[in-house]
Amino acid sequence: MLRGLEIRDMLIIDRLDLSFQPGLNVLTGETGAGKSILLDSLGFVLGWRGRADLVRQGAEQGEVVAVFDLSAGHPARAVLEEAGLPAGDEVILRRINGRDGRKTSWVNDRRVSGEVLRALSDTLVELHGQHDDRGLLNPRGHRQVLDAFAGVGPLMGDVRTAWRALGQARRARQDAEARLAEVAAEEDFLRHAVAELDKLDPQAGEEATLDAQRRAMQGAVRVRGDVARALAALSDDGAERLLIDATRWLEDASDGVEGGLDGALSALGRALNELGEAQQGVERCLDALDVDPHALEATEERLFALRALARKHGVLADDLGGFADDLRARLSALDGGAAGIASLKQDEAQAQAKYDDAAAGLSAARREAAGRLDAAMMAELSPLKMERAVFTTCIAPGEPGPEGADSVAFEVATNPGAPSGALNKIASGGELSRFLLALKVCLARGTSGVTMIFDEIDRGVGGATADAVGRRLRGLAEGAQVLVVTHSPQVAALGGHHWRVEKKVADGATLSTVTPLSADARVTEIARMLSGDTISDAAMAAAQSLLAG
Numbered sequence: 001m002l003r004g005l006e007i008r009d010m011l012i013i014d015r016l017d018l019s020f021q022p023g024l025n026v027l028t029g030e031t032g033a034g035k036s037i038l039l040d041s042l043g044f045v046l047g048w049r050g051r052a053d054l055v056r057q058g059a060e061q062g063e064v065v066a067v068f069d070l071s072a073g074h075p076a077r078a079v080l081e082e083a084g085l086p087a088g089d090e091v092i093l094r095r096i097n098g099r100d101g102r103k104t105s106w107v108n109d110r111r112v113s114g115e116v117l118r119a120l121s122d123t124l125v126e127l128h129g130q131h132d133d134r135g136l137l138n139p140r141g142h143r144q145v146l147d148a149f150a151g152v153g154p155l156m157g158d159v160r161t162a163w164r165a166l167g168q169a170r171r172a173r174q175d176a177e178a179r180l181a182e183v184a185a186e187e188d189f190l191r192h193a194v195a196e197l198d199k200l201d202p203q204a205g206e207e208a209t210l211d212a213q214r215r216a217m218q219g220a221v222r223v224r225g226d227v228a229r230a231l232a233a234l235s236d237d238g239a240e241r242l243l244i245d246a247t248r249w250l251e252d253a254s255d256g257v258e259g260g261l262d263g264a265l266s267a268l269g270r271a272l273n274e275l276g277e278a279q280q281g282v283e284r285c286l287d288a289l290d291v292d293p294h295a296l297e298a299t300e301e302r303l304f305a306l307r308a309l310a311r312k313h314g315v316l317a318d319d320l321g322g323f324a325d326d327l328r329a330r331l332s333a334l335d336g337g338a339a340g341i342a343s344l345k346q347d348e349a350q351a352q353a354k355y356d357d358a359a360a361g362l363s364a365a366r367r368e369a370a371g372r373l374d375a376a377m378m379a380e381l382s383p384l385k386m387e388r389a390v391f392t393t394c395i396a397p398g399e400p401g402p403e404g405a406d407s408v409a410f411e412v413a414t415n416p417g418a419p420s421g422a423l424n425k426i427a428s429g430g431e432l433s434r435f436l437l438a439l440k441v442c443l444a445r446g447t448s449g450v451t452m453i454f455d456e457i458d459r460g461v462g463g464a465t466a467d468a469v470g471r472r473l474r475g476l477a478e479g480a481q482v483l484v485v486t487h488s489p490q491v492a493a494l495g496g497h498h499w500r501v502e503k504k505v506a507d508g509a510t511l512s513t514v515t516p517l518s519a520d521a522r523v524t525e526i527a528r529m530l531s532g533d534t535i536s537d538a539a540m541a542a543a544q545s546l547l548a549g
Contacts (some may be wrong), residue, residue, distance in 0.1 A: 001481045002125070002451045003090070004067040009059035010044070010097075011037045012503065012512045019516075021497045024477035026484045027514070028492050028525060029501030034512025035485045038501065039127075039455060042066065045095045046125055047105065047117025054097050066093045068124050074449045075123040080107070083116050091124075093117065127453045128436050137423055137436070143366075143408035146393060149443050150369030155362045156403065162355040163402040169351040173344040180337040183330050190334070193313070194327050202306055202320035210303040214296070234279045243272050355400070362404045367395055370408075373442060380438035383468040385461075386431065389414050391438075410439070433457040434469065441472050444480075451481045458488040466490035489529040493546035498522050523547060 007016040012034060029035055044054060045064035055062040068091050070076055080087040086108050094106040095117070105112050107120065147156065183190070232238055247268045254261040310317040333340070370393035377391040390413040398407030413420040414431055423435055437457055444452070458469045470491035476482050477496070486492055498517045503510060517525055523543045524535065531539035 001069045001449075002066065002483070003069050004065075005042060005045075006063075006065040007038075007041045008063040009056040010041045010054050010062040010064060011056055012510050013037060013041065014056060014511055016512075016514055018499070018514055020481065020483065022477075022481050023496035024474050024482050024484065024494065025497045025499070026486055026492045026495030027499045027501055028486060028529060030503075031487075033501045033503045034514075035501045036455075037512060038514065039453065039485065042125075042453075043127070044097065045093050045117075046121035047095070047114045048121065048127075055099050060099050062097045064095055067091075068093070068451070071449050076120055076449075079116070079119050079123055083107075083112065083119075085110050085112070085116075091120070093120070123450070125451045125453060127455065128440055128457060139409050139422060142393075142410050143403065143406065145410075145439075145443060146366055146369060146373065146408050147403075149373050150365055152362060152365045152369070155358070155365055159355070159358045159362050159404050160402045162351070162358040163400075166348070166351040166355045169344070169348040173341065173348050176337070176341050176344050179333065180341065183334045183337070187331075187334060190327055190331050194324065194331060196309065197320065197324035197327070200305060200309060200320075202309070202317065202324070204318050204321055207303065207306050207317040210299055210306070214299050214303055218296070234275060240272070240275055240279070243268060243275065247272070359400065359404045359406075363395070363406050366404075366406055366408065370395055376442040377438055380441050380472070381434065384434040384438060384472075385465045385468070386414075386434055386438075388416055389431070389435075390416070390420065391435070392420060433459055434461065434465070437469055437472055441476060444476050449480075451483065452476060453483045453485075455485050456487065457484070458486050458491050462488065462490070467494075470494035487529065489526045489543065489546060492522075492529060493526055493543070494549075498525065500525050 001022055002020050005016075005018045005020070007013045007018075009015075027035055027038065040054065041064045044062075045066045068076070070087070070089055070091055076091060077087045080091065088108075092106075092108055094109075096104050098104075103114070105114060105117050107116065234240060247265065250261050250265055250268070254265065306317045306320065310320055313320070313323055315323050373393050374391055378387075381387060381389050381391065392411045392413075394409045394411050396407045396409075398405055410423055411420040412423055412426050412435055414426060420426065423432065433456075437454070440452070454473065457473075458466055461469060466488040467490040470488065471494060473482055473484055473491065474494045474496075484491060484495065492498060500515050500517055500521070501512065502515065503512050505511075515521075523540060526543035526546055527535045527539040530542055
């Protein structure tokens with residue numbers, strides 16, 4: 001419920017503080033007094049798109065504050081929670097329009113975007129009038145209006161669930177087909193690469209092992225010549241032969257020197273023994289360095305093949321095995337792709353069937369509700385002196401989506417035999433107002449928590465018809481809040497609370513004011529609405545009669 005509205009420096013309003021009440025609130029005043037400015041200001045703080053030049057002449061900025069009371073389960077609470085805003089028993093909207101056109105908005109003292117304001121406004125206020133393109137006159141919203149009347153929430157939930165499942169199944173099939181097409185385009189490459197990798201059969205860590213073996217064999221080839229030459233120097237044709245000759249010569253000469261060569265001969269014996277051990281060690285090392293040239297060649301060929309294949313595919317040699325597994329998986333997907341896609345197509349068909357069933361159930365509920373809505377509308381139009389008019393809820397096949405596969409539009413014919421058409425195309429101003437009021441009465445049953453605003457919805461009607469309009473507005477206001485801008489005394493007399501909008505000139509400036517009316521002041525205002533500027537006794541009596549009901 002809208003509890004309070006504060007307006008500062010907006011158009012011809014300098015300062016205005018209003019406190020509204022539950023029930024039917026009526027605002028009256030002469031044409032041009034500022035009633036539309038009041039609604040423009042309210043629309044501004046709610047984030048609605050409207051006129052741009054709102055700041056009062058001479059002021060630096062205009063400001064509007066609106067305070068709404070929230071019930072425990074009010075849908076605005078969900079919007080506040082989603083936006084990360086504090087939520088309590090009230091919500092305070094504040095918006096400033098600078099002279100330069102810049103707009104800033106706050107909700108509960110938190111800076112917010114216009115999008116958040118508009119999301120909140122959808123849960124707080126409904127505006128109905130001849131130029132209302134946000135509500136019942138907007139064909140894009142007629143399906144939602146019918147669904148609200150029909151109470152198809154559970155069916156809608158089933159349809160949305162089925163739509164999500166269908167979307168998932170469709171995307172799974174499309175993704176599989178895309179992957180299959182991608183793999184099929186490189187089938188020749190995949191088969192050649194897998195065959196090449198299978199033939200080589202690379203193993204993790206193999207490159208390092210082969211490289212170490214190659215280095216060892218290459219090193220052995222380089223040092224074996226030196227070891228062989230050393231062995232030759234130690235063998236029979238080298239140091240060993242010389243030592244043996246020297247020993248023989250010294251032994252022949254030892255008798256002539258009477259033991260002078262015994263020490264030398266002993267040392268030579270030991271040297272020959274040591275030389276033999278050295279020769280055996282060198283021979284063992286030479287045997288160990290005996291590298292098969294074919295083995296070195298084979299090691300190098302495999303090492304080079306691994307590295308070449310790694311460069312070819314842009315991976316590390318140790319990753320060739322995993323890379324081969326990936327290619328095999330892609331080939332496997334290609335070989336089994338047709339069967340997999342067939343299965344996915346079957347899943348999609350089943351999801352489509354479930355969606356079609358859910359959508360058909362929702363369509364049936366909509367058609368049944370459409371008949372009830374049309375009958376309810378005809379019952380409401382008769383007291384509004386439109387018993388000859390025809391209201392029809394048209395349901396046609398529409399684009400399938402999460403809310404079903406129906407297109408819904410409200411059409412009217414103002415006279416029997418006349419062609420029907422869209423609400424805002426066929427009806428005149430007064431007829432349109434009554435159609436909208438009747439439709440809102442039918443749709444508002446059970447509605448709570450939303451402030452409904454009717455902007456001159458009684459235009460073009462009077463007498464008993466205006467009285468019928470007023471009584472339906474009062475009925476809507478039971479247990480709710482309705483604000484009505486009206487020129488009809490019959491409607492104004494049925495209000496629970498009454499404000500008069502006036503335009504005054506003070507110090508050369510034109511200002512608009514809004515004054516709550518007492519019981520006596522209401523009689524005078526309704527008398528003015530009946531008779532004009534000159535209020536007669538008869539008009540006063542008629543006003544009192546209207547207020548008495």
